[in-house]
Every structure is written in C-alpha cells, then in structure tokens.
Amino acid sequence: MYTAMSLGLISHALILLIISVVLTEGSSLLPSYAKKELWPYYQIKCDLKCMYGYKTDMEGQYFCKCYDPCENIYCHSSSKCVVNVPKRTDCDWSSCKAKAFCQETKTRPKKKNRKKYLWHLDNTPQRDDGSVTSSEKGHGVCHMPLEEEAKKCTKLRKRWYFDPISGQCRKFRGCRTGGNNFGRKKRCKRKCLSKTKLAKRKGHSRGRKSRRFIK
Known part of the structure; x- marks a missing residue:
C-alpha cells in the first residue's frame, strides 16, 4: 500500500516538474x-x-x-x-x-499599347535548346528587358539577349532566367533577329506601295 502511494507521489512530482520546465523554457518556442x-x-x-x-x-x-x-x-x-x-x-x-x-502577379500593358506589346511577364525559364513554353512564344519575348536576376547568380556564364533598340543580340555574363535570355547567340538570332528583318522588309514594301499610289 505504501509502495503504491509513494509511486503516486513520485509521478505527481514528475508531472509538476515537467509543467514548470515547459512554462519557463518551452514558452520561447511559441x-x-x-x-x-x-x-x-x-x-x-x-x-x-x-x-x-x-x-x-x-x-x-x-x-x-x-x-x-x-x-x-x-x-x-x-x-x-x-x-x-x-x-x-x-x-x-x-x-x-x-x-x-x-x-x-498578373501584369498587363495599357490599352493603347496592348496590341503592340502583348506578352506575359512570367519567370518560366527558357530551355537552352531554343524551345519555349506557350507564354513565351511569339515576337514579344524579344522586346522583354533583361531581368536583373540574370546577373545576380553565383555561377556566371556567357549568355545572350536581344536588344530591340540596336536590333542586335548582345552578350552578357549571368544565368538562365525566363524571357529574353538565350544560351547561344545563334538561338537569339533565330528567335528575334530573323523576325526583326522580316518586319522591316514588310515595312519597306508597304512604303513603296504607298509612294506608287501617291504618284
């Protein structure tokens, strides 16, 4: 009988000790x-x-x-x-x-520029084999600015991006990101430079037609 009572007192003492430790030390975890x-x-x-x-x-x-x-x-x-x-x-x-x-976040250009610059600004990486996802297809990816995150990585590699102002593929050292970022120069040219030349040719042909119509 005394043994059972002593065991009960010991168990109660242990419970009180655990509660006091939790109240003092364990409160910082909450x-x-x-x-x-x-x-x-x-x-x-x-x-x-x-x-x-x-x-x-x-x-x-x-x-x-x-x-x-x-x-x-x-x-x-x-x-x-x-x-x-x-x-x-x-x-x-x-x-x-x-x-x-x-x-x-979903970004969308203004109405007056929506038809001219319609693209999705996402962070989906472009594959080095030149293939892209559906959101990066089209000529709009070539007008995207080079993301700042492309130059802030630890392993810097030689990569290329298209400069719409000069109409050339320019070299930089950085890492792969989404949008206007290519692993090789020829892929940048294939994606952006050929379409730029085609657009210029169409513009010149329209100009000749308009001049002939005026004469």
Missing part, C-alpha cells in the same frame, strides 16, 4: 498569439497590436516589436510577397507560425 491563448498568464509588456506576433532576439525571447514575415523575403519584379497564416487546428505550437512566400 508564437505570441499562441502564448496569449494557450498560456494566459504569460504576457509581455507591449502595447503594440501585431498581426503576426512579436519579434524574437538571438536567444529566442520575444520583445516589443512587430514581426514581419516578408522582411527577409526578396521576390522578382513580377511577383509579390504573400503571408499564409495556418489555422490553429492544423498546426502545433512549434509550426503554427505565419509563412511568407513569393506569388506571381
């Missing part, structure tokens, strides 16, 4: 909103109303400054940072935290 709801006696002295909780210091302790999930997220020019807050029922204390990621 986001601020979880602390307020699950641990009502845990409060920090802060008057800020933060949507995604408070920031933590190097030791994981919360201090009075709002946490921004998009602070260290860098997106392309054609995308924006989006914050996803999981439902409290779908996560535990350690994973129930707002997560930020980049999401593509």
